[in-house]
Amino acid sequence: xxxxxxxxxxxxxxxxxxxxxxxxxxxxxxxPSLFFREDWxxxxxxxxxxxxxxxxxxxxxxxxxGAIEGMRKSNHDHPSDDPFYVWSGPCPGNWALTxxxxxxxxxxxxxxxxxxxxKQSGFRCLHIILKLADGTWLVSDQCDCYSGxxxxxxxxxxxxxxxxxxxxxxxxxxxxxxxxxxxxxEVGFTDLMTGGSxxxxxxxxxxxxxxxxxDR
Numbered sequence: 001x002x003x004x005x006x007x008x009x010x011x012x013x014x015x016x017x018x019x020x021x022x023x024x025x026x027x028x029x030x031x032p033s034l035f036f037r038e039d040w041x042x043x044x045x046x047x048x049x050x051x052x053x054x055x056x057x058x059x060x061x062x063x064x065x066g067a068i069e070g071m072r073k074s075n076h077d078h079p080s081d082d083p084f085y086v087w088s089g090p091c092p093g094n095w096a097l098t099x100x101x102x103x104x105x106x107x108x109x110x111x112x113x114x115x116x117x118x119k120q121s122g123f124r125c126l127h128i129i130l131k132l133a134d135g136t137w138l139v140s141d142q143c144d145c146y147s148g149x150x151x152x153x154x155x156x157x158x159x160x161x162x163x164x165x166x167x168x169x170x171x172x173x174x175x176x177x178x179x180x181x182x183x184x185x186e187v188g189f190t191d192l193m194t195g196g197s198x199x200x201x202x203x204x205x206x207x208x209x210x211x212x213x214x215d216r
Contacts, residue, residue, distance in 0.1 A: 035106045035211045038099055040073060040084045049073040049086050054099070062098045062186060065170045066091035070195055074203075083117070083150070083205040088124075091195035094170030096129055098188030099207070105133055107212040108181040112157040116189070116207040119150045122200030124191040128155060129165055133183035137165035139172050139190070150205060157181065157211075165190075183214055 041055045053073045054061050063071055070091035076082045088095055106112075108130070118126055125143040132138070141161040144153045164173040170192060187209050191202045 031111045032107070032210050032212045035104075035209045035213060036099065036101060037206060037208045039206045040086060042075070042084050045072065045074045047072040047090055049097075053086075056099075058101055058103070059099045060102055062100065062188070064096040064098070064167055066093035066194060067095035067097050071095060071097055085203050085205045087201050087203040088191065088195040089197045089201035093194055094190070094192055095195070096165075096167065096170060096188055096190040097204075098129065098131065098186035100131075100186040101213075103216060104213040105183040105185060105216055106187065106209060107214050108157045108184050108187075108209075110158065112181070112209075112211040113154060114157065114187070114207070114209050115152060115154045116144070117150055117152045117205040118144055119147050119203045119205075120145055120191065120201070121198065121203075122146070122196055124193055124196075124200060124202045126189050126191050126202045126204070128160070129186075129188050129190050130162075130181070130184050131167075131186035132179070132181070133185050136176075136179070137167045138162040138176060138179055139165040139192070143191075150203075184211070 036056055036059055038059060039055045041053050048069060048071045051061050071086055071088060072090050073086050075084045114128055120126055125145040127143045128140040130138045142155055162176045162179050164176050166173055195201050
């Protein structure tokens with residue numbers, strides 16, 4: 001085969017391979033990237049936790065119910081690897097905590113997911129809560145319950161069944177079938193219970209939300 005024919009053959013192969021390469025790249029990017037992560041600042045404990053303790057400068061903290069008075073940002077000298085975390089132990093009533101990006105909604109449809117590192121005690125089980133762009137509140141059926149030590153849990157949003165959340169009473173209501181999660185305003189968590197000091201509470205070290213940013 002001549003050099004000219006070899007070059008032509010190579011060019012044809014490259015041309016036909018480009019669509020396959022593009023398809024492969026697009027397939028690899030179908031999962032949404034990290035929308036936000038919050039770790040809490042490594043500064044002295046305080047009750048209630050406030051915006052000053054939020055490490056991610058792109059996020060706004062919102063507190064509801066008993067969290068307004070009692071949600072505490074905590075840390076202990078011992079053990080030496082004790083994280084800086086928020087916990088519900090002092091909350092005088094059912095509580096909720098959320099985070100939002102003032103510049104963007106987040107699309108939590110399709111392959112979105114939420115991860116966190118938490119530790120619950122007593123009968124407390126930590127649920128995901130969402131505030132949609134239209135003001136609707138949702139709470140997840142899936143939750144993270146008792147653990148004797150910190151652990152990382154991951155939730156595939158597509159696997160979750162949702163119920164409406166009464167944000168005033170902080171209780172679940174009727175199921176919501178296939179809610180539109182393409183424009184989520186706030187993302188957070190609650191155990192739907194009053195704080196019971198260290199023996200009955202929820203603790204969150206960090207939270208990650210994977211979804212697509214949507215302009216407000």
